[in-house]
Amino acid sequence: MDSELIRVIAFLVGIIAFAALNAAYLVWLERKGAAHIQRRIGPKEVGPFGLLQPMVDGIKLMTKQILIPDGVDPVLFRLAPILAMVPAIMSFVTIPFSETLVARNINVGLLMIFAFASVNVLALLLGGWASNNKYAVISAARAVSQNIAYEIPMLITVITMVMITGTLNLNEIVAQQPNISQWYIFRFSASPLMPVAFLIFFICSLAETNRAPFDLGEAESELVAGFHTEYSSMGFGLFFMGEYANIVIGCSLAVVLFLGGWQDPFGLYPGVWWFLLKLYLLIFTVIWIRWTFPRTQFYGLLNLSWKILIPVSMFNLLLTAGFLKVF
Amino acid sequence: MDNAATNNQETFVLNVGPQHPATHGVLRLKLTLDGEYVVRAEPVLGYIHRMHEKMGENRTWAQFMPNTGRMDYLSALSYNHGYAAAVERAMGITVPERAEYLRVITVELNRISSHLVWFGAYLLDLGGFTPLLYAFDDREKILNLLESVTGSRLTYCYFRFGGVYNDIDENFVDGVKEFIKTMRRSLPMYHNLVSKNIILLKRLKDIGPISRETIRKYGATGPVARGSGVDYDVRKNEPYSVYPEFDFEVPVYHEGDSMARYMVRMDEIEQSMRIIEQALDKLPAGPVMAAKTPRIIKPPKGDYYQAVEAARGSFGVRIVSDGTNTAYRLKLRSPSFSNLSLFSAVSEGMLLADALALLGSLDLVIPEIDR
Amino acid sequence: MGAYFKEIFTGFWSLLVGMSITIREMTKPVVTEQYPYEASVMTSRFRGHIELVPNEEGGNKCIVCGMCMRSCPSACITVEGEKREGIKGKALTRYRLDFTRCSLCGMCVESCRPGAIRFSKDYNLAGTKKAAYIFDLLKRLEEQNK
Numbered sequence: 001m002d003s004e005l006i007r008v009i010a011f012l013v014g015i016i017a018f019a020a021l022n023a024a025y026l027v028w029l030e031r032k033g034a035a036h037i038q039r040r041i042g043p044k045e046v047g048p049f050g051l052l053q054p055m056v057d058g059i060k061l062m063t064k065q066i067l068i069p070d071g072v073d074p075v076l077f078r079l080a081p082i083l084a085m086v087p088a089i090m091s092f093v094t095i096p097f098s099e100t101l102v103a104r105n106i107n108v109g110l111l112m113i114f115a116f117a118s119v120n121v122l123a124l125l126l127g128g129w130a131s132n133n134k135y136a137v138i139s140a141a142r143a144v145s146q147n148i149a150y151e152i153p154m155l156i157t158v159i160t161m162v163m164i165t166g167t168l169n170l171n172e173i174v175a176q177q178p179n180i181s182q183w184y185i186f187r188f189s190a191s192p193l194m195p196v197a198f199l200i201f202f203i204c205s206l207a208e209t210n211r212a213p214f215d216l217g218e219a220e221s222e223l224v225a226g227f228h229t230e231y232s233s234m235g236f237g238l239f240f241m242g243e244y245a246n247i248v249i250g251c252s253l254a255v256v257l258f259l260g261g262w263q264d265p266f267g268l269y270p271g272v273w274w275f276l277l278k279l280y281l282l283i284f285t286v287i288w289i290r291w292t293f294p295r296t297q298f299y300g301l302l303n304l305s306w307k308i309l310i311p312v313s314m315f316n317l318l319l320t321a322g323f324l325k326v327f
Numbered sequence: 328m329d330n331a332a333t334n335n336q337e338t339f340v341l342n343v344g345p346q347h348p349a350t351h352g353v354l355r356l357k358l359t360l361d362g363e364y365v366v367r368a369e370p371v372l373g374y375i376h377r378m379h380e381k382m383g384e385n386r387t388w389a390q391f392m393p394n395t396g397r398m399d400y401l402s403a404l405s406y407n408h409g410y411a412a413a414v415e416r417a418m419g420i421t422v423p424e425r426a427e428y429l430r431v432i433t434v435e436l437n438r439i440s441s442h443l444v445w446f447g448a449y450l451l452d453l454g455g456f457t458p459l460l461y462a463f464d465d466r467e468k469i470l471n472l473l474e475s476v477t478g479s480r481l482t483y484c485y486f487r488f489g490g491v492y493n494d495i496d497e498n499f500v501d502g503v504k505e506f507i508k509t510m511r512r513s514l515p516m517y518h519n520l521v522s523k524n525i526i527l528l529k530r531l532k533d534i535g536p537i538s539r540e541t542i543r544k545y546g547a548t549g550p551v552a553r554g555s556g557v558d559y560d561v562r563k564n565e566p567y568s569v570y571p572e573f574d575f576e577v578p579v580y581h582e583g584d585s586m587a588r589y590m591v592r593m594d595e596i597e598q599s600m601r602i603i604e605q606a607l608d609k610l611p612a613g614p615v616m617a618a619k620t621p622r623i624i625k626p627p628k629g630d631y632y633q634a635v636e637a638a639r640g641s642f643g644v645r646i647v648s649d650g651t652n653t654a655y656r657l658k659l660r661s662p663s664f665s666n667l668s669l670f671s672a673v674s675e676g677m678l679l680a681d682a683l684a685l686l687g688s689l690d691l692v693i694p695e696i697d698r
Numbered sequence: 699m700g701a702y703f704k705e706i707f708t709g710f711w712s713l714l715v716g717m718s719i720t721i722r723e724m725t726k727p728v729v730t731e732q733y734p735y736e737a738s739v740m741t742s743r744f745r746g747h748i749e750l751v752p753n754e755e756g757g758n759k760c761i762v763c764g765m766c767m768r769s770c771p772s773a774c775i776t777v778e779g780e781k782r783e784g785i786k787g788k789a790l791t792r793y794r795l796d797f798t799r800c801s802l803c804g805m806c807v808e809s810c811r812p813g814a815i816r817f818s819k820d821y822n823l824a825g826t827k828k829a830a831y832i833f834d835l836l837k838r839l840e841e842q843n844k
Contacts (some may be wrong), residue, residue, distance in 0.1 A: 040728055
């Protein structure tokens with residue numbers, strides 16, 4: 001067997017395992033984090049610190065019956081959860097975990113991730129539409145308009161980044177940030193608004209992944225469970241895993257673009273550990289945010305996007321263009 | 328409502344409840360929606376109607392006492408108080424001063440606990456999970472205190488005709504003082520975490536404005552009325568018990584939106600603490616039961632009414648006695664019923680999420696609506 | 699324009715304040731009680747279901763006056779007694795409490811003049827059959843004496 005085939009298989013298994021394990025253990029982290037923020041203990045019965053809880057939950061989900069309610073669109077109803085999970089896993093292909101630990105070092109990696117990220121919306125739309133449930137349809141409509149609103153400032157910010165980096169290759173972007181003063185979040189020579197750009201990117205990725213405080217699609221006090229109201233068993237499980245995988249992708253991108261990816265802040269020991277540390281810190285922030293704030297109202301979310309994020313990111317784009325031209 | 332809009336093919340009916348996370352019980356809202364806009368909202372009641380009023384006609388006066396706490400399970404003591412005070416008025420029983428003070432202290436504690444539950448549950452409606460747990464932590468302290476006095480955590484049944492069931496001890500007094508200290512620390516924390524939060528402000532400001540006319544029309548009382556600038560509090564306007572002896576303010580906000588109702592309740596927590604502090608300072612010694620309470624309660628023939636300020640508004644008990652040991656007619660005027668009535672008028676044209684924010688700000692307790 | 703930026707900054711600041719509060723709470727110890735491992739102690743006034751108070755010999759103090767039966771709003775108490783020699787009043791033969799209907803109001807305890815019943819401290823009752831909650835308090839007392 002040639003080494004290329006082994007490499008492909010190894011990365012395929014690795015990525016799926018990483019995505020699935022992350023989804024499982026982020027649920028654990030979320031539950032633990034939420035519990036301690038709320039001054040509870042959280043899962044603690046299954047295994048030490050409840051560490052086996054995600055496994056047990058997974059087994060439970062898998063053994064449940066997949067219920068297909070009457071009146072649903074049988075094909076789309078089954079397809080939607082898969083569509084939620086597959087693009088998320090695909091996006092992992094170009095994420096550089098370290099200088100060498102990357103499945104495919106594509107020179108349009110950034111573009112590819114955004115292409116796949118957009119498919120996620122389709123999954124929510126299909127899931128909500130096919131469920132033949134009023135809550136699900138409302139939720140799907142909300143998710144779609146939310147994503148359209150948030151794709152714009154996010155992409156403007158990314159365009160700004162691409163103007164500065166001059167490449168779409170994620171590994172090269174990381175290579176340009178060898179130490180903390182060179183991280184793009186602090187690269188004031190490119191634009192004085194870089195921390196703001198990071199913030200915009202982060203807020204948009206929260207909204208893109210339907211995370212609180214932008215989880216309008218799953219607003220349980222209004223829409224019960226939103227687009228996955230009718231899903232049971234692994235249908236629900238895949239939506240759930242897809243959501244967490246998307247969070248990992250969003251945070252990975254933020255780490256790669258702004259926080260120096262696998263680079264050491266002091267330029268000493270770059271490697272995958274730095275990437276993971278930064279990634280999980282960001283993910284913890286996502287969890288922290290969820291358990292602090294109430295949910296935004298729908299027009300509040302759109303107002304934020306159209307009135308604040310888009311003008312600011314446009315301004316940043318112009319400013320960066322000016323800086324690049326002048327300096 | 329013109330029929331063209333309701334019969335329009337573009338609208339659809341969404342059932343919120345009787346089993347739904349936003350209704351806190353078995354309330355059902357039949358919402359006719361146009362997209363996400365509420366065209367018509369119709370509350371459907373009666374899922375836990377337990378005929379409390381009829382039960383009052385079938386059991387002796389004293390036996391009805393446990394029922395009162397089971398209407399509004401979150402501020403059960405106010406309901407005990409209303410019923411006890413109504414029968415005392417009919418019988419002409421004078422309650423010893425110490426008992427009245429104990430009533431005030433426990434009722435106000437209960438009011439704080441009720442507002443804390445509302446605060447947490449409302450934030451839950453709005454998608455914020457954590458404040459609920461903080462509020463319940465504080466509420467737990469109140470429940471422990473009340474349990475140590477009444478023996479029960481929710482349906483206290485603490486008041487008796489002519490006084491209260493048990494006297495308090497030193498531990499309770501110390502515990503209440505300790506609680507007020509911690510609550511004074513928590514309240515600013517709630518304001519920082521929640522009331523000043525931009526997301527919450529955006530969601531509540533100008534949402535569900537209720538005009539004074541609407542309040543009058545539907546007879547809404549309590550924080551809902553006070554949030555719309557109606558300065559009406561039974562404790563001030565029709566003083567009962569020993570409330571005139573305390574110095575406290577009635578928070579009134581004029582905006583009429585959900586935020587105003589929110590702020591009224593948060594301010595009321597502070598005012599209740601002030602009342603409790605004063606009551607503890609002035610607490611007289613003496614018996615907690617009137618000495619001359621007859622064993623058999625038979626109010627003289629007549630028609631009597633007593634209103635008290637419960638956590639949700641004015642709770643009125645009207646008793647018609649024919650001089651026997653059961654009521655001829657017992658009418659319970661519960662505040663949430665009137666407060667819910669205005670929902671369908673106010674929610675017209677609102678977005679679904681805003682309508683539910685309005686519903687939460689009314690602070691409904693369903694068993695009390697259905698009775 | 700000034701108001702626009704002011705709102706952004708105050709809003710953003712309020713979010714940061716909120717996050718600082720939750721992270722501070724996170725470092726504080728947990729406040730929940732791990733129920734099956736640590737059970738709470740009921741206060742002395744806790745109202746559980748009623749039980750008979752034993753006298754010095756381990757018997758009961760009930761005089762079968764029936765006040766508890768009559769005072770109960772839910773009619774969940776049935777008391778039966780018989781005349782026995784050497785005893786004033788009646789002797790208790792059966793004290794049946796239908797706990798499924800009891801609302802724990804305590805009218806029976808208050809109405810009992812000899813002080814023959816009191817509240818128990820049982821709170822973690824669980825069962826699958828209705829019959830499990832129809833207690834014979836006299837038998838319960840005898841079992842406790844054993």
